[in-house]
Amino acid sequence: MGKWENNVRRVVPYVPGEQPNQPDMIKLNTNENPYPPAPGVKKLLEEMDVDVMRLYPDTTAKLLVDALAAYYHVDTKQVFVGVGSDDVIAMSFLTFFNSETPILFPDITYSFYDVWADVFRIPYRQIPLTDSFHVKPEEYYSENTPNGGIIIPNPNAPTGVELPLEKLEEIIRHNPDVVVIVDEAYIDFGAASALPLLKKYDNLLVVQTFSKSRSMAGMRIGFAIGNEKLISYLNDVKYSFNSYTMDCTAILVGAEAVKDDAYFKKTTAKIIETREWAKERLHALGFVFEDSQSNFIFAAHKTVPAKEIFDALRQQHIYVRYFAKPRIDNYLRITIGTKEEMETLFTFLEKFLKD
Ligand code: PMP
Numbered sequence: 305m306g307k308w309e310n311n312v313r314r315v316v317p318y319v320p321g322e323q324p325n326q327p328d329m330i331k332l333n334t335n336e337n338p339y340p341p342a343p344g345v346k347k348l349l350e351e352m353d354v355d356v357m358r359l360y361p362d363t364t365a366k367l368l369v370d371a372l373a374a375y376y377h378v379d380t381k382q383v384f385v386g387v388g389s390d391d392v393i394a395m396s397f398l399t400f401f402n403s404e405t406p407i408l409f410p411d412i413t414y415s416f417y418d419v420w421a422d423v424f425r426i427p428y429r430q431i432p433l434t435d436s437f438h439v440k441p442e443e444y445y446s447e448n449t450p451n452g453g454i455i456i457p458n459p460n461a462p463t464g465v466e467l468p469l470e471k472l473e474e475i476i477r478h479n480p481d482v483v484v485i486v487d488e489a490y491i492d493f494g495a496a497s498a499l500p501l502l503k504k505y506d507n508l509l510v511v512q513t514f515s516k517s518r519s520m521a522g523m524r525i526g527f528a529i530g531n532e533k534l535i536s537y538l539n540d541v542k543y544s545f546n547s548y549t550m551d552c553t554a555i556l557v558g559a560e561a562v563k564d565d566a567y568f569k570k571t572t573a574k575i576i577e578t579r580e581w582a583k584e585r586l587h588a589l590g591f592v593f594e595d596s597q598s599n600f601i602f603a604a605h606k607t608v609p610a611k612e613i614f615d616a617l618r619q620q621h622i623y624v625r626y627f628a629k630p631r632i633d634n635y636l637r638i639t640i641g642t643k644e645e646m647e648t649l650f651t652f653l654e655k656f657l658k659d
Contacts, residue, residue: 318419326621330648332639333623335461335490335600337519339571339642342564345520345557352556361552363543368550371559372527376499381532384539385558387549389489389513389526393455394420396509396528399541400483401426403452408444412437412632414461414487427452437463437594437602441471445478454479457487459495462627462637464596466495473498476505483534485509490598492517492572493579499529506531516599517572518561525550525558575599579640585650586638589657600639602632608657610634616656622649 321334340346365385373380386392397420401407404427409417411430421428429451431443437460444454454475459466476484476498486498488510498510509530515521528538542549550558561568579596586593586603593603604610614626614636625637640646 313423315419315423318416321625322623324621324623329621329623330641330645331623332600332641332645332649333625333637334521335516335598335637335639336521337516337571337575337599338640338645339519339574341519341523341557342561342567344560344564348557348560349553352553356552359552360548361550361555363547365550365555367559368525368527368555368562371562372529375562375565376529378499378502378529379532382502382529382535384528384530384535384542385550386526386528386542387554388515388521388524389487389511390416391524391549392511392526392528393417393485393487395538395542395545396483396485396511397421397426397455398424398545399538400485400509400534401453403482405450405452407453407455408449408451409455410439410460412460412463414457414489415627415629417455433460433463437465439465439467439471441467441475444475446481447478451479451482453482453484455485455487457489458498459490459493459596459598461490461598462600462625462632462635463594463602464490464598464600465594466597469496469498469501473501476501476508480505480507483507483509485511488512490516490600492568493597493599494576495597502530506533509534514558514561518568519571520558520561523554523557525554575640578643578646581643582638582640582646582650585646589650589653600637602635602637604634604636605657610636613653613656617649617652620652622652 368385369380369383372383406427406429408429408431411432442448484507488497491497501508509528511528514525590606591603593601610626617624
């Protein structure tokens with residue numbers, strides 16, 4: 305080993321869900337949306353003048369920021385956009401979590417948080433969820449657990465469990481001296497957003513994404529909404545890292561997608577309806593799970609180990625997500641697909657679990 309290796313910033317990287325590419329597959333493993341993006345997106349792309357690609361994109365992504373500010377009824381100075389919410393959250397960690405006191409997040413949560421904390425050398429502490437995967441709010445209060453910041457996904461991932469807004473507000477209220485980030489990647493599937501709390505708390509940052517409810521995981525668009533001052537600090541760090549994060553296509557189609565609210569409401573409602581039906585089917589098949597308000601269900605089977613079911617499904621080219629991690633290694637995270645995709649899944653499971 306060369307001595308240079310002593311100076312390498314070593315990290316154990318985040319492992320994303322696999323992206324298999326088989327024509328007959330049913331892909332329920334990365335919480336993507338089974339429906340296409342808003343129709344206007346296709347039209348825009350067909351008509352797009354590729355000459356715009358010669359030029360650098362608008363560093364402020366004004367078109368997209370304006371569309372989001374209008375949609376969420378906030379000032380444009382309160383909106384920050386990035387290359388998926390992964391980029392937005394990574395920038396937020398770098399900007400706001402700059403204390404020697406550990407930041408807090410749940411022990412079972414989005415597995416990128418500890419990776420960002422490690423890569424940025426941010427100390428962190430994971431607060432255990434209850435046995436039924438619920439957040440214990442008091443453990444996040446600064447008087448109980450002094451901390452340098454908090455990030456909580458609501459609904460949580462991979463559990464799908466919603467933290468009621470009153471409880472989330474208590475966490476924010478008890479932490480006036482640090483930034484509290486609420487990761488709302490799955491908020492559009494029925495849970496209550498923390499956005500209305502922005503009027504009361506200047507230390508709250510709400511992060512959302514186009515990857516799930518807006519069917520655009522491949523375009524990589526995420527955003528944060530918060531107090532003007534928070535957003536200005538975020539932009540300072542972004543411009544010190546990479547001025548041109550959003551490409552010209554993402555800015556254009558992102559703004560277009562936001563404008564079609566009817567399509568957005570229709571497709572999210574369809575997923576919610578399929579999810580509620582899937583809950584009944586899963587219960588009937590002997591699965592147990594906490595109630596989910598997201599576009600996935602995190603379920604264990606009463607008798608058959610999750611890994612066995614995962615492997616059997618994989619052989620059928622039905623992909624779900626399995627995490628070989630403490631406390632959750634008997635669970636499957638099943639993304640809600642179309643009703644037809646879910647039917648195929650349940651037909652196979654019925655046969656498999658009977659044998
Ligand atoms: N937060 C949570 C809780 C997630 O599950 C994901 C999806 N992997 C993300 C953020 C990141 O999503 P994206 O970068 O596609 O916006």
